[in-house]
Amino acid sequence: MNARITGTGSVLPDTKLTNADLESLVETDDEWIVERTGIRERGKVEEGEATSHLAARAARGALELAGVDPSELDLIVVGTVSPDMITPATACFLHRHLRVGRPIACFDIGAACSGFLYGLEVVSDMLASGRYRRALLVGGETITRFIDYEDRGTCILFGDAAGAAILEPTDGPGGVRSSLLKADGEFWDLIHIPGGGSLQPATTSMISQRQQFLRMNGRQVFKLAVQNLEQISHEVLDRTGWALEDVDHVLVHQANLRIIEVVASRLGVPEEKVHVNIDRTGNTSAATIPTLLDEVNRAGKLKPGDKILCAAFGAGLTWAAVTIEWTAPQVGS
């Protein structure tokens, strides 16, 4: 038994931080940012808005497209590095916002930017077990809460968003075809948020040293991202039994346009198959793949039988790739 995606949804915050806005916060300029990242604006949530709020809006869109009522869900999984609280899980808040109305399985996945793809494997296997029938998987972030707007290396990159998918089991050959999940903890310090956990709990001195914010070694990450995304893409395609030429759509984690371009060119994938929305979103961590998938789906670009390759990379280091044979009806047809 496979799992198939029957609906998608996504949301970007109404408030945007443009490159011009960032020029007034740190020493940077629009041309520099666009050349190195491809980003023109990124969403930023308002005071009081949390990851579960964005996740609920994205989820409602996905439920509607799938024709599923929240009361029919029996599993909610959220990939995030910016949960509403350290505990409970954001998936539990989402369960409440959606008024599921009865206790079901809800948990978060901590695989950073690879979270949605980690979630696709976990949810697919849970559905394949036959014990779950309708799952909601969300990649959602309000990562701007953890960004240091005095660090020009990171504050230009990140934005908030949520993307959701409804997954249901299928006896057909389509759906989530294969997946590969990887991590190497030796590289934990390349992307991390040092403070606020058990190693450096919240104290006034931790906060005065700005340890609650995300830290990143951009150059090293760039190199490892390119190498690992290329390699894992080949591996997951081999496992699926697809050649690169068979793939109709490539969705690479939207971390930096330059990474996407280099990976696409090393793979030898033509530009028109490589989808991009980072110019309007920034790096939204676990939300990039589901947000992009929903945009491509709602634009009517996904037809039944289309072959999709997704690959993501993030803190951990984690990286993952998933192949999907699209089964839902073409939107707008």
Added chain:
Amino acid sequence: MEAVIHRVSSIVGEQLGVEEGDLVPEASLLDDLGADSLDVVELVMALEEEFGIEVPDDDVENIRTIQDIVRYVEGKAEARA
């Protein structure tokens, strides 16, 4: 085997999209050849593949010109010989 300088120049030219005439040994990657920090990462990756070497991040800081690359690559080759 083709001289290291020619192989390096050819990779730099291809990666940065610069004319052969500009690829002089003392040309600075950032100042003369218009590379930015990410171009340098891509260039290092291409050099690692071409010469079968590994360039640690700390070493990248010391590589500024085409001549620096040639010396670095030759040093790595000697260390291996």
